[in-house]
Amino acid sequence: MKNSRIAIITICLCWLGGATVLTSSAVEAATTFAGAVVGIDHEQRTITFQTSDGQTWTLPVADPNVLKHEQVAKGDQVSIEIDLSERITKITKVSAHHRSEAPPTLDDVRP
Numbered sequence: 001m002k003n004s005r006i007a008i009i010t011i012c013l014c015w016l017g018g019a020t021v022l023t024s025s026a027v028e029a030a031t032t033f034a035g036a037v038v039g040i041d042h043e044q045r046t047i048t049f050q051t052s053d054g055q056t057w058t059l060p061v062a063d064p065n066v067l068k069h070e071q072v073a074k075g076d077q078v079s080i081e082i083d084l085s086e087r088i089t090k091i092t093k094v095s096a097h098h099r100s101e102a103p104p105t106l107d108d109v110r111p
Contacts, residue, residue, distance in 0.1 A: 006110070010060065017081070023059040029083075029084070030052065030081035030082060030083050030089055030090070031081065031082050032079055032081050032082075033049070033051050033052075033079070033080050033082065034051070034052050034077075034079050034094065035049055035050050035051040035052050035076050035077075035078065035080075036049070036050050036076065036078065037049060037072050037073065037074055037075065037076045037078055038050045038074065039074055040060075040072065040073070040074065041058075042067065044060075045060055045061045045064055045067075046058050046059060046060050046061065047061060047067075047072075047080075047088055047091070049060060049078075049080060049088075059080075059082065059086060059087065059088050060086075060087050060088070061087065061088045061091075062083060062085075062088060062089045063089070066088060066089070066090065066091055067091075069091075070091050070092060070093055072083060072091055072093060076093055077094040078091050078092060078093055078094055079091070079092045079094055080092075095110060
């Protein structure tokens with residue numbers, strides 16, 4: 001009887017702990033934007049970014065290693081993730097096949 005009570009209490013505590021982790025993960029949610037790098041200030045640890053709809057933002061980088069990881073440069077097409085504190089948490093270069101290019105037509109493929 002005593003062992004079953006301990007098991008039930010342990011299960012309840014684990015369930016509550018899991019719910020807390022899920023809740024805290026939701027608080028750290030990021031928003032993703034696509035656009036281009038307009039400028040990089042390594043000293044200030046900021047990136048100036050132009051969204052695909054033309055807005056320009058200068059945002060701090062949450063971790064300076066983000067800049068080193070992707071080796072981004074001015075003019076690169078990128079996708080950025082921004083946390084709730086408006087800091088860039090992730091930056092990913094967008095390759096040519098991810099951009100919205102028109103697919104080839106049959107006339108382009110035929111000899």
